[in-house]
Amino acid sequence: MSEPKPKKVDLNRRGMPKQLPEVRRHNFNEVALGYPVKIAVEEAERCLQCKKPKCVLKCPVEIDIPGFIKSISDRNFTAGARILKQKNCLPAVCGRVCPQEEQCEEACVLLKKGGQIAIGRLERFLADWEAGQGELEMPKISPFTGRKVAVVGGGPAGLTVAGDLIKLGHQVTIFEALHEMGGVLTYGIPEFRLPKAIVNREVDYLKKLGVKVVKDFVVGKTRTVESILEEFDAVFIGSGAGLPWFMKIPGENLNGVYSANEYLTRMNLMKGFLFPRFNTPIKNHKRVAVIGGGNVAMDCARVALRLGAETRIVYRRSRKELPARLEEIENAEEEGVVFDFLTLPIKYAGDENGWVKEIECLRMKLGEPDSSGRRRPIPIEGSEFTLPMDAVICAIGNSPNPLISAVTPGLEVGKWGNIVADEETGKTSMERVWAGGDVVTGAATVILAMGAGRKAARSIHEYLSSL
Amino acid sequence: MFRLITNQMIVPNIHLLTLEAPAVARQMKPGQFVILRAEEDGERIPISVSDWDAEKGTVTVMVMNVGITTDRLASLETGISIPTVVGPLGNPTKIEKFGTVLCLGGCYGIGSIFPIARALKEKNNRVFTVIEARSSYLFYWEEKLRKVSDRIVHITRDGTKGYRGHVGRLPEIIKSFQEPVNRIIINGCTFLLKRGSDVSRPLGIETVVSLNPIMIDGTGMCGVCRVTVGSTTKFACVDGPDFDGHQVDWAELLQRRKTYMKEEVIPHRTSRCEEHARKS
Ligand SMILES: Cc1cc2nc3c(=O)[nH]c(=O)nc-3n(C[C@H](O)[C@H](O)[C@H](O)COP(=O)(O)OP(=O)(O)OC[C@H]3O[C@@H](n4cnc5c(N)ncnc54)[C@H](O)[C@@H]3O)c2cc1C
Numbered sequence: 001m002s003e004p005k006p007k008k009v010d011l012n013r014r015g016m017p018k019q020l021p022e023v024r025r026h027n028f029n030e031v032a033l034g035y036p037v038k039i040a041v042e043e044a045e046r047c048l049q050c051k052k053p054k055c056v057l058k059c060p061v062e063i064d065i066p067g068f069i070k071s072i073s074d075r076n077f078t079a080g081a082r083i084l085k086q087k088n089c090l091p092a093v094c095g096r097v098c099p100q101e102e103q104c105e106e107a108c109v110l111l112k113k114g115g116q117i118a119i120g121r122l123e124r125f126l127a128d129w130e131a132g133q134g135e136l137e138m139p140k141i142s143p144f145t146g147r148k149v150a151v152v153g154g155g156p157a158g159l160t161v162a163g164d165l166i167k168l169g170h171q172v173t174i175f176e177a178l179h180e181m182g183g184v185l186t187y188g189i190p191e192f193r194l195p196k197a198i199v200n201r202e203v204d205y206l207k208k209l210g211v212k213v214v215k216d217f218v219v220g221k222t223r224t225v226e227s228i229l230e231e232f233d234a235v236f237i238g239s240g241a242g243l244p245w246f247m248k249i250p251g252e253n254l255n256g257v258y259s260a261n262e263y264l265t266r267m268n269l270m271k272g273f274l275f276p277r278f279n280t281p282i283k284n285h286k287r288v289a290v291i292g293g294g295n296v297a298m299d300c301a302r303v304a305l306r307l308g309a310e311t312r313i314v315y316r317r318s319r320k321e322l323p324a325r326l327e328e329i330e331n332a333e334e335e336g337v338v339f340d341f342l343t344l345p346i347k348y349a350g351d352e353n354g355w356v357k358e359i360e361c362l363r364m365k366l367g368e369p370d371s372s373g374r375r376r377p378i379p380i381e382g383s384e385f386t387l388p389m390d391a392v393i394c395a396i397g398n399s400p401n402p403l404i405s406a407v408t409p410g411l412e413v414g415k416w417g418n419i420v421a422d423e424e425t426g427k428t429s430m431e432r433v434w435a436g437g438d439v440v441t442g443a444a445t446v447i448l449a450m451g452a453g454r455k456a457a458r459s460i461h462e463y464l465s466s467l
Numbered sequence: 468m469f470r471l472i473t474n475q476m477i478v479p480n481i482h483l484l485t486l487e488a489p490a491v492a493r494q495m496k497p498g499q500f501v502i503l504r505a506e507e508d509g510e511r512i513p514i515s516v517s518d519w520d521a522e523k524g525t526v527t528v529m530v531m532n533v534g535i536t537t538d539r540l541a542s543l544e545t546g547i548s549i550p551t552v553v554g555p556l557g558n559p560t561k562i563e564k565f566g567t568v569l570c571l572g573g574c575y576g577i578g579s580i581f582p583i584a585r586a587l588k589e590k591n592n593r594v595f596t597v598i599e600a601r602s603s604y605l606f607y608w609e610e611k612l613r614k615v616s617d618r619i620v621h622i623t624r625d626g627t628k629g630y631r632g633h634v635g636r637l638p639e640i641i642k643s644f645q646e647p648v649n650r651i652i653i654n655g656c657t658f659l660l661k662r663g664s665d666v667s668r669p670l671g672i673e674t675v676v677s678l679n680p681i682m683i684d685g686t687g688m689c690g691v692c693r694v695t696v697g698s699t700t701k702f703a704c705v706d707g708p709d710f711d712g713h714q715v716d717w718a719e720l721l722q723r724r725k726t727y728m729k730e731e732v733i734p735h736r737t738s739r740c741e742e743h744a745r746k747s
Contacts, residue, residue, distance in 0.1 A: 177686055179504060179511070179551045216553040218686055222490050242688040246700065253693050253700060253719055262689035354722030401687050403705060 011115030014043040021334040025305055028191045031331060032096070040125040044072035046110075047117050054107035055119060060451035063087045065104055065119055072122055081130040082137065084123060089163040089206075090156060090450065092131065092198045093185060095124025098447045099325050131198075136205055142169030147464040150175060150232040152219045152404070155183020156446045157238030157437025159202065160453030161460070162211045168461050173212040173232070175219050180269055183240050184438075185446070187269040188261070190299050192306070193328075196268070220404040225411070225433065233467065234432050234460050237419060238453060241438035243401045246394055247291070251348030256285070256356040260296045260395035267303050285309045285391035289359055291345055292395035293322040298329065300393045301337045312338040312387070314345060316364050316377040340387070342366070344379060348392060358386045400439045416442055426456030434460055468548035472525060474541075477607045481575060482530045482541045483517075488552040489524030497582040498560025498677060498709055501526060502685045504551035505539035511551065512536045513682045513704070515654065517578030517608075526552065529578035556685040557708045560675065562586045566593065566649035569641065569672075570616070571634065571663055573599040576655030579677070581608060583652055585615040593617045595648070597640060599659065603628035618644070634662045638670060648672055653712065657724055664712030674712040678703045680723055694720050 017033040018024070024031050035043065047069045055065045064083050071080030084091045100106075100120035108116035130136065147170045151158045154176035162172045180186045182199040207213060219225060219239070228235055244259035246252050288304040290297045293315035304311040313332070315322065318341045322329055333339070340361075347360040363383035366375035405413045412420040412429035419428055419435040426434040436452030438444055473485035491501060500515045512534075518527040532541040543549065560583050568587050572580030577598050584594050596616035600606055602625045613619050620640055621629025630636045641648050651674040653663040660676040667674040680692040680703050687705040694703050695716035701707065 177553070178684060179553075216551045217490065218553060218556070221554065221556060221686075222494060242686070244688070244690045246690070246693075248700070253695060253723065255723060255725075259690040262683065262691045265683055265689050354719070354725075403686055 009048070009110070009113075009115070010046045011110065011113050012046075013115050013118055014039050014121075016118070016121050021336070024192065025335040028306060030195050031192050034128055035121055035125045037129075040072055040122060041075060043118055044069045044122055046115070047073070048109060050109060054109065055104040055117075058103045058107040059087075060103070060447045061087045061454055063104075063123075068126060069117065069119070069122055072126065077126060077129045078133075078137075080126045084126055085139070088123075088450070089160055090202050090446070091123050092127035093156070093194060093202065094447055094450070095120050095122075095127055096194050096198075097185075097189060098123075099445060101326065103447070131201060136208075138208070139167055141167055141209065144171065145169040145464065147171065147234075147467065148173070148232045149460060149464075150228045150235045151238065152225075152235065153177075153183060153238040153240055153437075153439075154181035154203070154213070154215075155238055155240050155437060155449060156185065157240075157439075157449040157453040157456075158183070158236065159206060160450040161236045161238065161434075161436070161457045162206055163209070164454060164457035165460060166206070166209045166211050168457075170461070170464060171212075172210075173214060175217040175223075175228075176213065176215045177218040177239075178269065179215050181213060181215065183238075187265045188296070188299070190264065190268060190303050192302065193299065218403070220407045225404065225408045225430075229432055233464060234434065236426070236453075236456055236460065237404060237428070237433065237435040237439060238437045238449070239401060239404055239439045241398045241400045241418075241443040243399050243417070244394070245397045245399065247345065247396060249345065249347055251350060251356065252394070254348055254350040254356040255354050256391045257348060258391065258393045260290075260292070260300050260393055261398065263300055263393045264296075264303065287389050288312070288391045288393065289314050289340075289345075289387060289389045290393045290395055291315075292397070293317070293324060294395065294397075295324045295328060296398075297393075297395035298324045298332050298337075300395050302332055302335060304391070304393070305332075305335055305337055309391070310338070311336075312340050314340045314343050314359070314361065314387070316342065316344045317374060318342055318366060321374045342377065344377065345392075346384075349386075356389060356392055358388045359392060360384060360386050398438075398443045400442065418442055421456075424455060425459035426452060427459060432463075468550060469552040470548045471543055471545050473527075474543055474545050476541070477529070478605045480532050481605075481607070482532065483527060483578070483607075484530055484540060484543075485525050485527045486549070486552050487524055488526045488554075491552060491554045492519045492521050492524045492526050495519040495521070495526065495555045496559035497562060497586045498579075499555035499557050500685075500708060501528065501552055501554035502556060502682065503528075503536075503540065503549065505536050505543065505549055507550050509539065509550075510536050511683055511685070513556070513679065513685055515575060515579035515677065515679070515708075516555065517575075517581055519582075526554075527578075529575035531575050553685070557704060558706075560586075560652065560677070560709050562590055564590050564592060567595065567644075567646060568592045569595045569597060569648045569651045571597045571599065571637070571651060571653045571655070571659070573634075573655030573659040574605075576653070576659065576677075577606065577612075578608060580652070580654040581611055581615070583654070584612060588615045593646075595620065595644060597622065597637070599623075599634060599655070601625065634659060635666055637663060637666045641670065641672075650675065651712075653677070657717075657721055660712060661715075661717040661721070664715065664717075668713050675709050676712040676715065677708045678710055678715070678720065679708065680720060693723075 068080040068083040288309040290301040342364040364377040370376040410430040421435040434456040437449035470487040477483040599622040683689040692703040
């Protein structure tokens with residue numbers, strides 16, 4: 001037998017089919033359609049299977065990336081799904097919304113040649129394939145330890161903690177303030193980017209593992225953390241960063257000026273896009289401006305566009321500084337969202353009924369880099385101009401909600417209202433209380449929230465085992 | 468799920484609903500509210516709480532039938548469960564020994580002022596309760612209120628009971644007490660809150676109003692309930708619902724409350740015969 005020829009490196013990163021822009025801008029169906037089996041296998045075969053894979057080091061939950069990719073090229077999808085699930089309890093979610101370009105894919109050795117492996121798309125492929133097989137494989141659950149853990153918040157951080165601890169044999173109850181689980185995955189990220197069926201599937205899976213779910217329960221109001229500690233051995237707080245920021249400029253309380261949270265909640269959680277079938281009143285605005293340049297701003301703009309509005313993103317720096325994922329910026333552009341770069345709103349003016357009718361803006365130019373490393377926007381004097389508008393969505397950021405910390409005296413909070421927790425263990429200043437995710441870091445990412453949840457679960461388990 | 472134990476139209480268009488919500492009832496304090504959903508996929512609406520029983524685990528609210536959701540709530544049969552009763556939300560009304568307190572309630576506020584009056588009485592305040600309605604047949608809970616009040620005064624627009632007119636008569640009523648009032652607390656529709664604050668301002672009496680703007684989550688997440696108080700923006704759900712009535716920007720609040728009038732009320736105000744015909 002002759003030596004196998006060294007494989008020629010294939011740099012052709014396989015594209016993923018998408019709905020066409022002119023079609024998808026009129027519907028709420030998922031934009032990206034996922035790899036068909038054949039393409040997934042081709043993409044997986046490109047992986048060099050590095051001996052010391054750098055991609056794994058850049059993954060906040062340390063997924064065995066070459067491992068699951070190998071399973072795809074071997075067409076052993078069951079094994080691949082199992083590898084994924086060892087480290088990631090929400091692969092279908094992460095495969096869709098993780099910023100792979102700054103994590104695993106950035107570390108791929110093929111990046112230099114422009115052919116980095118589409119790790120996110122492969123992750124999504126496996127997760128979707130598994131879901132298509134009907135019954136999900138149930139993991140082994142350790143015998144009941146007699147210990148009880150309360151998890152506050154049903155977002156990615158809380159779900160991860162719950163998943164990890166239930167498998168280790170602890171009893172887990174999630175308390176969620178809203179009437180649906182999933183946190184931002186449910187009320188924030190729109191259907192066309194993350195179908196709610198996927199989030200529900202993951203939550204159902206946890207329920208099948210035995211996680212108890214109590215919705216419509218606001219910790220701090222319905223019951224304090226202290227009182228919960230009387231019944232449970234440990235508490236994990238993963239309440240997210242849900243407090244919306246406004247710009248504090250004149251006219252911000254006019255009708256038609258929304259926070260991104262309000263707008264997205266009305267659309268997602270309250271299924272506003274189906275009004276009047278579902279009863280949340282929404283407006284059919286003709287001209288909508290979204291203030292901000294992050295993922296949240298892109299999501300708002302693309303929702304507004306789908307509701308038929310002429311939609312603009314108003315951002316004070318230039319395209320290069322946009323914090324949103326490139327993929328989402330391109331999607332928004334293709335769909336027809338207009339970008340007003342180097343533009344700062346300074347005032348909203350209203351009509352006689354108190355509805356916003358125009359935004360007064362200033363043109364900006366870029367100066368020296370600021371502490372974030374991005375060039376600082378500087379107003380150009382005398383450059384005021386107005387944009388006529390009948391709705392404005394303010395998507396400039398969120399911070400952690402002080403609702404829990406305000407009534408939990410022993411809990412140390414930082415200057416942004418974030419709960420202070422140890423980076424490695426998630427331990428807070430309060431005994432038997434852990435925290436993680438956006439409530440600790442401020443608004444970040446799904447995978448970082450999950451990573452924090454994983455570490456906290458480990459620490460909680462250690463504590464419970466020591467009792 | 469939260470079981471509906473009582474649904475009684477207590478006066479025309481106001482429904483007394485008692486719901487099983489033990490965790491909520493255990494924590495409830497005067498002046499707080501809950502958020503309800505009448506059905507899956509229904510909208511979330513904030514409702515002031517009029518009474519509760521921590522032992523039985525029940526919460527009682529007065530629902531005025533004005534929109535799609537309140538209409539659904541009003542027509543629910545007892546024994547049915549509704550998907551959401553979450554709370555208690557907002558800060559409790561400040562209850563201390565103030566001296567003499569005037570509690571003013573109108574429409575659903577006749578109910579929600581009751582636990583406030585009761586708590587004030589327990590703190591040994593003199594409690595004067597003023598209730599306001601379009602006509603005398605719209606009063607309810609008078610007996611309950613009488614038990615926790617030193618005096619009870621009625622205002623009706625048609626003069627069928629007590630003073631004729633609206634809260635503009637408040638200064639006269641206060642004068643008739645012949646003793647100083649140290650604090651006024653108002654629960655009811657935005658118009659009542661505003662007018663009450665307007666007429667109490669010249670009297671220099673601290674006036675607390677319980678605001679009721681549109682809300683979604685009720686925990687500070689959406690920001691739809693923003694109100695300007697003094698010159699700062701507050702979220703009524705977490706910073707309130709009680710605010711100093713002399714500091715509230717009423718024009719803005721009234722305008723914000725109208726935001727969804729067109730979509731909500733128009734379908735509601737029609738007979739909807741068509742829809743019924745289609746269903747049957
Ligand atoms: C519109 C939008 C788009 C985004 N897009 C992306 C993306 O593409 N990729 C990405 O990686 N990240 C994205 N993010 C960020 C990401 O969603 C968050 O970082 C992540 O969800 C944080 O997870 P978490 O579990 O910490 O908090 P959350 O997801 O915020 O969940 C917190 C949960 O706690 C509940 N809660 C809050 N207070 C209480 C209480 N007192 N009692 C009980 N429950 C409570 C909340 O209702 C919520 O369900 C986006 C965020 C938004 C808003």
